[in-house]
Amino acid sequence: MSIPSEEEVEQFVSSTLTSMTREDMEAAIAPAMAEQTGMDGATIADYITSMSDEDLKELFSRALTEQYHTQYATQVEQQLSTMTNEQLAAALDMAITQYTEEMCALYYDEILEFSDSTYEKNLITLGCVDLDSPTTVNLYASSFANKDVIKEAISEYNQTVDDLEEISYTDYVGLMMSSITTIIDAVTYVLIAFVAVSLIVSSIMIGVITLISVQERTKEIGILRAIGASKRNVSSMFNAETVIIGFTSGLLGVVITYLLCIPINLILHKLTGLNNLSAILPVQTAVILIIISMLLTLIAGIIPSRSAAKKDPVVALRTE
Structure with missing residues (x-):
């Protein structure tokens, strides 16, 4: 919902570029560049003047794309802020039925947030860690020969147990x-x-x-x-x-x-x-x-x- 389609963005950018001259683009983009970089206006003006028409259009197109995405997200946020949780859930159910695979992938990449926490970290936070049954064990060998001995011991153990009870390991040194x-x-x-x-x-x-x-x-x-x-x-x-x-x-x-x-x-x-x-x-x-x-x-x-x-x-x- 908060991400516009590519067609809408391209239509907005192309229509805006058609109605603007090079002077209009320079006047519009100079303040934004000065604010982002902290450079004085004269330096920004010299830099923009030295750019070719194609480079200036490409730079201005990226700025317009970011501006349109920001405005679109702000409008959608204002609309959604007035809706109840039930209305939001119903709107999401209706929108999902119309989503294509590309839209779902874009929603997954851009909207969904994932926690950096792992299963082990959650157990530590909840105080459910049992030292007698650890999930991982880090072994540090004092020499390459001892590393090979540990590796052989794990392999011999895995041959005597079922697949579910086998010890999986990663030999970082190897x-x-x-x-x-x-x-x-x-x-x-x-x-x-x-x-x-x-x-x-x-x-x-x-x-x-x-x-x-x-x-x-x-x-x-x-x-x-x-x-x-x-x-x-x-x-x-x-x-x-x-x-x-x-x-x-x-x-x-x-x-x-x-x-x-x-x-x-x-x-x-x-x-x-x-x-x-x-x-x-x-x-x-x-x-x-x-x-x-x-x-x-x-x-x-x-x-x-x-x-x-x-x-x-x-x-x-x-x-x-």
Whole structure:
């Protein structure tokens, strides 16, 4: 009842704008803006003058809409103030039958008032709180491990009771950590992509270097074959060299990582104030990384080593 329809508002605004010039709009809106903002008239006038016709019409249309809503609500309030409760109830019953779903939704959003009080707050106000049967319990774990223990205990309990007796809980720390974990995973995937590209490039370079070594040592290969070395011996020699290169590079990378962890941890401790937050490389991981480095170099050197083993000793001895 106290909210006009959109058609009425649009008709009022359009008819008012049609009958007014720009000067009329400026004269009508300047006092209202001065009252709302507390600025002097000269500043308001300069601001309004700098506005385009479209901006001024839009601003004035909003002001007219608010004015019409206020006037309409005041008129309806005056009419309803003279009616009894029975008349108000009867008028509401008659109006509801004519309401559309959009009007009911607008009435629900704009008119109805809802209390901020909850069921628990009402029980506290009425003094009906029983500490032996609480509605909610807040648990604060001292560590992530203890949080997981509490979560597992609740899950085990829920498996032994009916659905109505199950304990529902919200893991706020888990919700926050899930978003952080998602970001960390995204960064990790990007780093893994860079590492994969670098490993592929390094493997290709090792293969190229081994192949160049084979070409430069062709005569040496011929001598080895001439004194009785088999193809397998020649191939194993180059494979051993590539494995040694992989072991040396992997070991060097691990040592550099351990050395870099020292200044990184000092910076982390100083910036965060958390002494438990440290960058570490476990020994097991270091060993695995060295083994991976050796395997990559071995795989990259297989083709050049086989190429060396297949060389004809006679042709190899003639090579300068």
